[in-house]
Amino acid sequence: MKNLEQLSLHNINKSFFINNKKIDVLKDINLDVTPGEFVSIIGPSGCGKSTLLRLIIGLSHQTIGSILLGGRELQESTHEVGIVFQESRLFPWLSVYKNITFGLENEHLSQKDQADVKEHLHLVGLENFADAYPSQLSGGMQQRVSIARALISHPKVLLLDEPFGALDAITRIYMQQEITRIWQTEKSTILLVTHDIDEAIFLSDRVIVMSHRPATIKNIISVDLPRPRDRNSYDFLLLRKKIYKEFFNEIEMPFSFSI
Numbered sequence: 001m002k003n004l005e006q007l008s009l010h011n012i013n014k015s016f017f018i019n020n021k022k023i024d025v026l027k028d029i030n031l032d033v034t035p036g037e038f039v040s041i042i043g044p045s046g047c048g049k050s051t052l053l054r055l056i057i058g059l060s061h062q063t064i065g066s067i068l069l070g071g072r073e074l075q076e077s078t079h080e081v082g083i084v085f086q087e088s089r090l091f092p093w094l095s096v097y098k099n100i101t102f103g104l105e106n107e108h109l110s111q112k113d114q115a116d117v118k119e120h121l122h123l124v125g126l127e128n129f130a131d132a133y134p135s136q137l138s139g140g141m142q143q144r145v146s147i148a149r150a151l152i153s154h155p156k157v158l159l160l161d162e163p164f165g166a167l168d169a170i171t172r173i174y175m176q177q178e179i180t181r182i183w184q185t186e187k188s189t190i191l192l193v194t195h196d197i198d199e200a201i202f203l204s205d206r207v208i209v210m211s212h213r214p215a216t217i218k219n220i221i222s223v224d225l226p227r228p229r230d231r232n233s234y235d236f237l238l239l240r241k242k243i244y245k246e247f248f249n250e251i252e253m254p255f256s257f258s259i
Ligand SMILES: Nc1ncnc2c1ncn2[C@@H]1O[C@H](COP(=O)(O)OP(=O)(O)OP(=O)(O)O)[C@@H](O)[C@H]1O
Pocket: 016, 017, 018, 023, 025, 043, 044, 045, 046, 047, 048, 049, 050, 051, 052, 213
């Protein structure tokens, strides 16, 4: 059983310089994510959602502020945090099995590790594809390999950056059900960036709505609906309407929009 810990973002500010011009991207971001919670982040394109995930995983550094897990500063390249991107980023020359085990410290896996890989292949429904290569898999299957690869080191926090963005609508709905099952089995804390408001409501305990750049947290909406969630229930549709309103206040629409 994993010892889950609270993820805390304290006063996160991030700026970039492009051609000596300063671009403020994130401003005063404060957020506590409860151990085992599923939180989604939505916001206008380019506001800084992926930047926030990159800060948490240590691919970039905040200009000001601190990121804590269980009260400790997160270390760079820690196995305590895993990430899945929109593209699966698998190594095409490696099998599914080798892709999943690539990041593990020991090249020669113990029997326990081998059993763990088998369990994760089963978890993502790919037990019969261990020897397949990425080009022999569908887009949804490739993303499932990425999820298994991110989970194999038993991260306490899993970051998902638009993981289903490149999938067709039906596969996407299927993967949303799958990630709910995986989250309930694995019991990680999950932070998901998505543009899909229905996806955010379907999956999350809370939805964070971010503002235009420099992005602040504009609103945090709790999703107190029982799981499995019914996308057509009155409460789901009510919440969707509320979040659409928040969201579309943030972006300039080139056409009139009503819900
Ligand atoms: N390495 C970088 N150098 C300079 N600017 C960057 C860098 N990475 C991101 N930015 C800038 O930070 C801003 C936020 O980018 P980010 O990718 O975090 O947005 P996003 O909210 O995830 O966007 P989208 O929803 O379109 O994927 C953008 O203006 C982008 O140009």
